[in-house]
Structure formats: C-alpha cells, structure tokens
Amino acid sequence: MKTYINSSVKKSCVYLLLLLSNALISQSVIVELDSLKSVLSKHVKEDSTRVILLNTISYKNYGVAPEEVNNYANKAKLLAEKIGFTKGEARSMYLISVYHLSKGDLKGAFSAIEQSLELYKKINESKGISTCYDFMGTISYYQGNYDKSIEYYEKALQLARKLGSKKKEADFMNNIGNINSASGKLDDAIRYYNEVIAIYEEINDKKAMLTPLNNIAVIYNRQGKHLDALAYFKESLEINRKLENKKEIAGDLLNMGAVYSAIKDYKKAEKSYKESLLIFKELNDQHGISSCIISMANIYRNSGDYKVALEYLNEALNNYKEIDSKKGMLTTYHNIGAVYFKQSDFKNALKNYQIALNLAEDLGEKRVIGMLNIDLAQVYFQFKDYTKSFTYATNGKKIADELSLLEAQREANSVMTKLYRHKGDYKRALEHHILYKKLNDSLFNKENVKKIAELEYEYKYKEKLQLANYKELQLTQEVEKTALELAKSKQNLLIGIIVFLIVSITLGGIILYQKLKNIRSVNENILMEQKLLRSQMTPHFIFNCLSVLQGVILNKEIKNAVKYLSRFSKLLRITLENSRDKMVPLKKELEALQHYVVVQSLGVEKPFDYTIHKAEEIQEEEVLVPPMLIQPFVENALEHAFEEEQVDRKINVNLEYKNNQLVCVILDNGVGIASKKQSNTVLKKSLATTITKDRLKMLSKEFQVDSSISIKDRKEINEQGTQVVLKLPYKKITND
Structure with a gap:
C-alpha cells in the first residue's frame, strides 16, 4: 500500500x-x-x-x-x-x-x-x-x-x-x-x-x-x-x-x-x-479536502491517467503549503514521486522521493522512511547505480521487517531479487523471490509456479554453466601446455589430442543438456500428478468393491450381485462425469454420495445407519458445488470411525445455509478423532485433509466465497464421535 x-x-x-x-x-x-x-x-x-x-x-x-x-x-x-x-x-x-x-x-x-x-x-x-x-x-x-x-x-x-x-x-x-x-x-x-x-x-x-x-x-x-x-x-x-x-x-x-x-x-x-x-x-475542512484530493489522484495514477493525477497532487501540495502542514507535504511529494516513476521519469521521481524522505526524517515517520528507502532503491536500480540501490533496499527492508509492514516487505524483496539477479547470485535471488511470492499471494498459483521454476532453472543452469566454463578453461590451459610440451612432436598426434578434447567438451555439453531436460520433465510430471490427485478415486476403494462383488457372485447371490453392480457402475459413471467439471449441480454430487454409501453398506460385515439431509431452502438443482469434497470425509468415517466390536453405527450428512454460506456437517458416533490421533492411519489421512484445504482455498479465491474445514471430537459437547464441518464454495444458477 x-x-x-x-x-x-x-x-x-x-x-x-x-x-x-x-x-x-x-x-x-x-x-x-x-x-x-x-x-x-x-x-x-x-x-x-x-x-x-x-x-x-x-x-x-x-x-x-x-x-x-x-x-x-x-x-x-x-x-x-x-x-x-x-x-x-x-x-x-x-x-x-x-x-x-x-x-x-x-x-x-x-x-x-x-x-x-x-x-x-x-x-x-x-x-x-x-x-x-x-x-x-x-x-x-x-x-x-x-x-x-x-x-x-x-x-x-x-x-x-x-x-x-x-x-x-x-x-x-x-x-x-x-x-x-x-x-x-x-x-x-x-x-x-x-x-x-x-x-x-x-x-x-x-x-x-x-x-x-x-x-x-x-x-x-x-x-x-x-x-x-x-x-x-x-x-x-x-x-x-x-x-x-x-x-x-x-x-x-x-x-x-x-x-x-x-x-x-x-x-x-x-x-x-x-x-x-x-x-x-x-x-x-482543508485537511480532509487535501486528503481526498491525494486519494483521487492515486486512482488516476493506477488507471494510467498520469496528467490528471499530477494536477490533483499539485493542488493538494499548494493547500498543504498554505497551511504549513509538513505531514501533508510529505504525503504529497511521496505520491508525486510515485506518479513520475510510473511514467519512467526517474529523474523527477528521484527528486520528489528525496524531498519526501527529508521531511519524513524530520518528522520521525519511521514507517514512511522505510517505504521511501525501498522506492529510492527502485529508482537507483533504473539508473543502474546498483550500489546505492542495494543500500536503500537493505535499509528499507530492515524497517519493513521491524514494523511488520507486509506490502513494504514484498516490494523490498522484489527489488532485492532484481539486484541479486544482476550480480549473478541466482541462489539469493531465488530466496528473495520466494519471500516475495509468499507475501504477494498465499495461494500456490500457476504464475508463481512458473516464476519459481524459471529462477530454479536459471540458478541451476547458470551454476552448471559456470562449472562447465571453468572446466573448459582448465582444459584449454591443458591444451596450451600440451602444445608447448609437444611442439616438436608430430602434427597428427597434436591434432588427435585436440580433437579428443573437443569431443569430450561436446559430450559434456550434451550430458548437461540432457540432465536439464530431465529436470524439466520431472517438474512437469509433478504438476500433472497434482492435477490428477484432485479427481482421483482411491484405488483401495475400487479394489474392495470388486472383491465384494466377486464374493457375492461366488455365493450365487444373483440379485444382490446385479444390485451391487448397478450401484457401483452408477457411482463410477457419476464420478467420472463430475471429475471433468470444476462445479457440478448439488443434486449430482448428492446422488454420487448416495450411491457411494449404498455400495459401502453392501460390502461391510456390520451394517450402519446413514442419513443425507438437506434444508428445504436449498434448491439442489440450482446450486453448483465442487465435486468430490464431501465423499472423502464420509469414507474416512466408514473406514476409521468405528471400533470392530461397535454395533450401533451411524453417519449423518446435513446441508443447510448459515449466514449465506452452504454448510455441510458430517457426524458419526464412533470413538472420536481424539482416540485416533496416535494411529498411523489418521496421520496418513492428514495429507488428504491438507490437500482438500488447499483446494478449498484455491476455489474460494477463484469464486470469491468463504470456505473452510473444521474437525473436532464430539466429546467437547458431551457426545460420542467426530464432527466435520465443511463450508462449501458454491454458485447459484440464475434464470436471467
């Protein structure tokens, strides 16, 4: 800011x-x-x-x-x-x-x-x-x-x-x-x-x-x-x-x-x-009027209308000079400098930033001093005076870190990235860019992935290139030394040695290229695996379903086999259809959940009761939700909530609107999450919960809605089992 x-x-x-x-x-x-x-x-x-x-x-x-x-x-x-x-x-x-x-x-x-x-x-x-x-x-x-x-x-x-x-x-x-x-x-x-x-x-x-x-x-x-x-x-x-x-x-x-x-x-x-x-x-109120004028000026600056922005700022500056307000003049000079910087008029930007810095130091405005140091670092970088740029950037970052000024910290890390990049210190450039990225956006988006990948590649490539150049220099020196020592040797032997060295360097370059190509391939595979993870059904679930079906067929329970196979095929079809879209009708998602629970109930030794209830005001055909968000938590309850000897097993899924949010509450009457915290199974499941949380964050940002997951043991409210509360991102289908 x-x-x-x-x-x-x-x-x-x-x-x-x-x-x-x-x-x-x-x-x-x-x-x-x-x-x-x-x-x-x-x-x-x-x-x-x-x-x-x-x-x-x-x-x-x-x-x-x-x-x-x-x-x-x-x-x-x-x-x-x-x-x-x-x-x-x-x-x-x-x-x-x-x-x-x-x-x-x-x-x-x-x-x-x-x-x-x-x-x-x-x-x-x-x-x-x-x-x-x-x-x-x-x-x-x-x-x-x-x-x-x-x-x-x-x-x-x-x-x-x-x-x-x-x-x-x-x-x-x-x-x-x-x-x-x-x-x-x-x-x-x-x-x-x-x-x-x-x-x-x-x-x-x-x-x-x-x-x-x-x-x-x-x-x-x-x-x-x-x-x-x-x-x-x-x-x-x-x-x-x-x-x-x-x-x-x-x-x-x-x-x-x-x-x-x-x-x-x-x-x-x-x-x-x-x-x-x-x-x-x-x-x-002259102070209030001037503050509004400065604020309006920056609206025009951000929209690219620099001429109008400067007219507003000069008007505010004259007002502050008339009432002798140093604080007002500080603010105005700072913003005039920002407009000139946007226009790439770095000479005037430097002049106004420097006046503002002098005023800030007179007034003891530590926060503004930090921001102006970072601004001046950006200007001197444009002038290619990297020594001054580094000094101002370091001073500004120190103050920003001390006062926890997040936006100033972001800008400081941005200029430090450019400075270290210019110096050829790609490792430190990468470190500062990662800090910049974390401050700029807490979500892991495509643009940041690309930027980090570029810096990582550039750092690794340059490091290996420098090593290759060093080795090449050593080899060249060896060639010259050999040439001096073998000056009196036969010409064909010298040529053979030179050819051998050239071939060695060429092969080294080819090997280096292949390694870098492999690194890129691995990165692409990682990104592809992340995409697949979002729509993947768990393999052990499919295996268990087929095993149950096999058992029913071997027992010659034809009707049950047909019924089970019908439910299982419908579940697969709906899951595959839903996985193609970011958002699906709530009706289809609940239908998939219904089939899933039925398939699970047919395959277990001890039966369980389940209910899927939605509030009357929820029009399931007019509400779109992300697919495969509810099912993993129902599966988790079926797999891990109940002890083997427990007979009365219940799972309830309730959907309702609360404060204009779509809330899904999943309840079971099992042993509770507190009793399972030390088991390896639950620790493995924490990864799925983390991935679901990250996915909800990305969906929340994309659709501009709030969403979250909370899991707690029902013992806290004198009940038995575990409670999972999902605040789901959703869209309503309008008839306009």
Whole structure:
C-alpha cells in the first residue's frame, strides 16, 4: 500500500482526537442552537451566565458554522475580560484555538491555547488545564513534533487520573496510542488501544469504543489485513450515519476508499473518496479536502491517467503549503514521486522521493522512511547505480521487517531479487523471490509456479554453466601446455589430442543438456500428478468393491450381485462425469454420495445407519458445488470411525445455509478423532485433509466465497464421535 493511503487514514483518525468531534452535526443541534440564541436574546444582563451562553453557542457551532465559532467565542472573551470572569475567558480562548486549527492555522491555534492554559492555571482549574494539554498535544501532532505531543498528552493523562475521570483517561491514552501508531510503534499503539477499550467496557460506553477500534483497523490496513480493517470501518460508518456525524462519516468513507484502493477495487474506492470529498467541502475542512484530493489522484495514477493525477497532487501540495502542514507535504511529494516513476521519469521521481524522505526524517515517520528507502532503491536500480540501490533496499527492508509492514516487505524483496539477479547470485535471488511470492499471494498459483521454476532453472543452469566454463578453461590451459610440451612432436598426434578434447567438451555439453531436460520433465510430471490427485478415486476403494462383488457372485447371490453392480457402475459413471467439471449441480454430487454409501453398506460385515439431509431452502438443482469434497470425509468415517466390536453405527450428512454460506456437517458416533490421533492411519489421512484445504482455498479465491474445514471430537459437547464441518464454495444458477 502506498504512502497516501496510510497518511490519509491517519489524518482522518487524528480528527477523532479533538474533544469537539463528538458534537452531533444534525437537525437536533440546529434546533438546540436556535433555542440557545433565544435564551441569549432574553438574557441581556452582562454577567457570567451570558458568557457561558456565548461560549456554549460557539461550541455548538463547531462542524455547523465555523465562522460562528470564532464570532461567539470572541464576544464571550470580551465580556469575560470586562467582568473579570477568568474561567469564562479561558474557555473562550480554547474555542478560538479550535477555530484556528479547523482553518489550518497551527500557529494561531497554539498561541490561543497557551493563553487558555495560563488562565486556567491562574485559577487552578485542573479540568481546564487537562483539556488544554490535550489540545496542545493535538496541535503538536499536526506540526509533526511527536515527542512534544506525547509530553502534553501524558500531562493531561496524569491530571485526568487525579480527577478520577475514566472517560478523559481513555481519551488521552487513545491519543498516545495514535502517536505511537504514527511513529511506527505498532505494538505499543495496540497496547494503548486495548487499554482504552477495557476502560470503555468498564464504564459501558459502547459508542466511545468505536474510536480505539477504528484505530486498530488503521493498523490492520497498514499490515495488509485489508478485509479486517474494512469490517471495522463499515461498522463505524453505520453507527455514524445513524448519529448523522458528518465529519466522522467523511473520515470513515475516506478510510474505506483507502482499503478498496489497496485491494485494487478502484471503482468502489473512487465512489467512497467522492462522497467523502463532498462532506469535507461542506465543512470547509482543508485537511480532509487535501486528503481526498491525494486519494483521487492515486486512482488516476493506477488507471494510467498520469496528467490528471499530477494536477490533483499539485493542488493538494499548494493547500498543504498554505497551511504549513509538513505531514501533508510529505504525503504529497511521496505520491508525486510515485506518479513520475510510473511514467519512467526517474529523474523527477528521484527528486520528489528525496524531498519526501527529508521531511519524513524530520518528522520521525519511521514507517514512511522505510517505504521511501525501498522506492529510492527502485529508482537507483533504473539508473543502474546498483550500489546505492542495494543500500536503500537493505535499509528499507530492515524497517519493513521491524514494523511488520507486509506490502513494504514484498516490494523490498522484489527489488532485492532484481539486484541479486544482476550480480549473478541466482541462489539469493531465488530466496528473495520466494519471500516475495509468499507475501504477494498465499495461494500456490500457476504464475508463481512458473516464476519459481524459471529462477530454479536459471540458478541451476547458470551454476552448471559456470562449472562447465571453468572446466573448459582448465582444459584449454591443458591444451596450451600440451602444445608447448609437444611442439616438436608430430602434427597428427597434436591434432588427435585436440580433437579428443573437443569431443569430450561436446559430450559434456550434451550430458548437461540432457540432465536439464530431465529436470524439466520431472517438474512437469509433478504438476500433472497434482492435477490428477484432485479427481482421483482411491484405488483401495475400487479394489474392495470388486472383491465384494466377486464374493457375492461366488455365493450365487444373483440379485444382490446385479444390485451391487448397478450401484457401483452408477457411482463410477457419476464420478467420472463430475471429475471433468470444476462445479457440478448439488443434486449430482448428492446422488454420487448416495450411491457411494449404498455400495459401502453392501460390502461391510456390520451394517450402519446413514442419513443425507438437506434444508428445504436449498434448491439442489440450482446450486453448483465442487465435486468430490464431501465423499472423502464420509469414507474416512466408514473406514476409521468405528471400533470392530461397535454395533450401533451411524453417519449423518446435513446441508443447510448459515449466514449465506452452504454448510455441510458430517457426524458419526464412533470413538472420536481424539482416540485416533496416535494411529498411523489418521496421520496418513492428514495429507488428504491438507490437500482438500488447499483446494478449498484455491476455489474460494477463484469464486470469491468463504470456505473452510473444521474437525473436532464430539466429546467437547458431551457426545460420542467426530464432527466435520465443511463450508462449501458454491454458485447459484440464475434464470436471467
């Protein structure tokens, strides 16, 4: 994931640090403002009550009418000074500071909050002092001074603990968590967030828990756990829509857009960004507007429209320069460099990456420093300055590994692969490509197989070629030495020796070629065996069926033999038909299972009861499932679930929809999997379970559905036997 995503996510989260961000921007607030203004018009006396009314109206206008925040706060300040109401004056200066921050005036905001702090100290108002320290921490964060920010938040936290305010304690700890997150100390950040959640659970404030949960989602997003992050952001958005919290809604939409962009769903990303941008423009929030502009720019960059992307980014850069936001400028320069790199304009890419790196080092943005080192390594590789490229790549990878930044680790291993390849160190190139492949895609797909095979072949081929060249050099030197020693010998003898050496080298080359050809052939055979494994029926099952049939025929049980043979042939025919397709109707799969169980029941000495049940809402002719997924687990139950002396044997197969998933539960009343764990048979079966799991993963990715296998002993629920739960990938046949 690129820098702009993380920065935009951080900015939207930092807005949650502001005490006033909990104000409800809704119709109810407007009604409340009208009521307060009516009371103010009637209370004409210049006293502390009027100051409180003016400050309250100023506070309520935050997020509704920013200019009114400043207007009423200044009126309150003048009146408070006039009547000597220090507490009211301190509150007015706090609100004036909030106004300046909302306009991007960081210096004005800090100056006003310092005045507010001095006034609160003058009257020894601990609650007000704590609030000022909190806001000073927020402003310092925007200025990029993380150490100062944590120092102010710690002061606010200590006062909150003395006052016994659990709510404030949680707020300040959340802020400290945000700073740790920004500086790359993700474990510390999560620790603070979890402490905050514990406090909110203690005081039963479910709404407030959304803030730390949202922050944890941001960390998941950085670590590449995009679906986990998206789930948290969607939950936050749903609650904020109900509360009509416009600023928080805009932040959630911006965060969701970043996640969609990271998983390359650019259509949904653009929709989220545009909706967020409209709200930020309505609120005249310059930070939010700039974040949306950067995010939109990267949508155009990824679609190849670099001209429009640069126009957006330059607009954002000008906005950040006007409000003197170093963090915003860092994000923008980084993304401008990325656009130039995409255009192969490596000179301008280098220039912008370097500016961004300088800003990141000034701000102590360790995570961004790591990413920029990797970006610079890519640029210097293009310039063929491999020494600098290797230095930057090594630095970037070290930080990425330290902070567990999966996408940065992937890019670092990618450039390291190219560097070692250039050096001719194909072994290390292969090692880094394997790491890159694991980070890039957890599934074993065809493209990765091909790439690894190429690298393995290249490494082995080059290694043997170098050995052959060395031997050839040795042989050549021997030829020259022999030629000197036999200078006086007969010419035909010399020619014979040279011919012999040439033939030897040629034969060596032919042998080497044949060995490499054999290696390729072995790899192709392995891939073919893997394909066959998916559709193969177990040989011992077929052998057992034929043995049973032979026994029935020898006993002259003609009717049973015909019945058994009919069932067995139908089972073979359905299995062969199903094996040709990735997906088959559920009806055919259940029919094959039915035939299989009947064939098995005819061939066993001790009978067993079985049921195959599906829920009424499952239309088996309209649902497609992968073939041969259920049968191996039924076979496993028949073969291994029951002790020899057990008489009452039952196997139940149930299919139903749960949470829009097709779930198959296979139950037996045998001895249970816990009793079988030490047997060799079960250990052999674990391979089949692993292959089935891998197959489900591949099918899940291909059809974009969730699927899984879970096996447990029913003793856990005071029952007998084993339970297998299969969440099957499926498709519904539509009539459109």
